[in-house]
Amino acid sequence: MTTSQSGGSPAEPGDAEKKLRPARTNATKQKLFEASMELIGERGAAGVTVDEIATAAGVSKGTVYYNFGSKSDLIAQLLRHGVDILMARLLSVRDDSADPLAAMEEMIGQAMDFMAEYPSFARLWVSENWRTPSEWQDTFAELRGRLLAVIGSAIDGVAAAYPVDPAVSRGSLETAIFGACFVVGLDRQTYNPERTREQSVAAIMASMRGYVVKQPPAQA
Amino acid sequence: MTTSQSGGSPAEPGDAEKKLRPARTNATKQKLFEASMELIGERGAAGVTVDEIATAAGVSKGTVYYNFGSKSDLIAQLLRHGVDILMARLLSVRDDSADPLAAMEEMIGQAMDFMAEYPSFARLWVSENWRTPSEWQDTFAELRGRLLAVIGSAIDGVAAAYPVDPAVSRGSLETAIFGACFVVGLDRQTYNPERTREQSVAAIMASMRGYVVKQPPAQA
DNA sequence: CTATTTGAACTGACTGGTCAGTTTAGTTAG
DNA sequence: CTAACTAAACTGACCAGTCAGTTCAAATAG
DSSP, rough: OOOSSSOSSSSOOOOOTTTSSSSSHHHHHHHHHHHHHHHHHHHOOOOOOOOHHHTTTTSSHHHHHSSSSHHHHHHHHHHHHHHHHHHHHTTTSSTTOOOOHHHHHHHHHHHHHHHHHHHHHHHHHHHHTTTTOOOHHHHHHHHHHHHHHHHHHHHHHHHHSOOOOTOOOOHHHHHHHHHHHHHHEEEEEEEESSSSSSHHHHHHHHHHHHHOSSSSSOOO | OOOTTTTSSSTTTTOOOOOOOOHHHHHHHHHHHHHHHHHHHHOOOOTTTTTHHHTTTTTTTHHHHHSSSHHHHHHHHHHHHHHHHHHHHHHHHHTTTTTTHHHHHHHHHHHHHHHHHHHHHOOOOOTTTTSSSTTTHHHHHHHOOOOOOOHHHHHHHHHSOOOOOOTTTTTHHHHHHEEEEEEEEHHHTTTTSSSSSHHHHHHHHHHHHEEEESSSOOOO
């Protein structure tokens, strides 16, 4: 593990406040996030060099190591950055308790929009998420938990308003929907660009509709 | 007995056809497949060296290049090898037309078993499948098509026997189920080993149950 | 039955190149 | 004035692919 060399290095591990940072640093970090998300999404974390990232961001290699301690750190922060964006979108769905199924549908729609807008992040996620001894194992576990919690509470909303199939565990359903969002989003980008957002949402929503049991609307 | 190993001759790039199957070579290839599936699944195609693969297979590096022309070739053949196994399992499900939904369920169960038995293949697949300019782009497109066709025909079976939601396109549903199998299978391995096979199958089957419209069972 | 030959399968040291990370001395911008 | 950044050289490790040489089982010859 290499440590920051000259005194007062701004890239400390204990980062809590981004707002106190000078504007220049934030702009640089932003450019580095964008460039590395693109490159790493295309060729994988191991397939991209720090020099390439620096060049693509219009920045020198030293700047990468000044802002992030290492390539590994850069990627860990990149993962958090992307999840922050996705979480914000998911949480933007008003938990309009009038119809939990509609809320769920809008959330899936938000996820599809995110996948369309940041396909490289989605690729990065699926590429590295399930590697067993990975440098980002803990980061993934935490971020995955945060995302699943949001989906889980939306499922709970549905389960509270409709009679649902008890044979389907909430956890497995969370995972299936979460995974389907990534895969359907990526497949649309890579293999089926003609597929509409609505078709994709409808396919994923099928699992929610199958979750609520087929009865005339009855109270739980 | 695999039939279609296109260009699988263990000699020069400008190879002449060689029907002869030396037992030694096949055993070596098998060992190389097993070793590379494991290593590449764990650390990614770019993260594994040919030396490591050779060592893990108990073979020298030269042997890898003798049997496969390049690292890239090895991986391409590895992908075909894995898909052959998965396809065989999916096709082993008797198209017992008595209940297409039950056939579908068994197919998903077979897929879950495959993911549990070859998690490294599943990781390799999701890691490399959606990379945009990839050496294995064509290989993936072909193999993906073959797998989706099998799932698609199972969906057709259901659609022929039950009234289904016309808002859900077959293609999107194929993708969602296919993707969910990989993701749920991998998640079970990595994050939720306590989840049972049945729970996982039930979660994925929810999308099929949501696909058939909620009416009293109508005959085809 | 033994000796020799053949060649496919295999070996592993070696090459030429790449890359993460470091260092330093100087420049820019807030 | 100083934090942020640049540019370029450097290091130590690592790696894909190569190739001259070795092994050995089967074919052939004596």
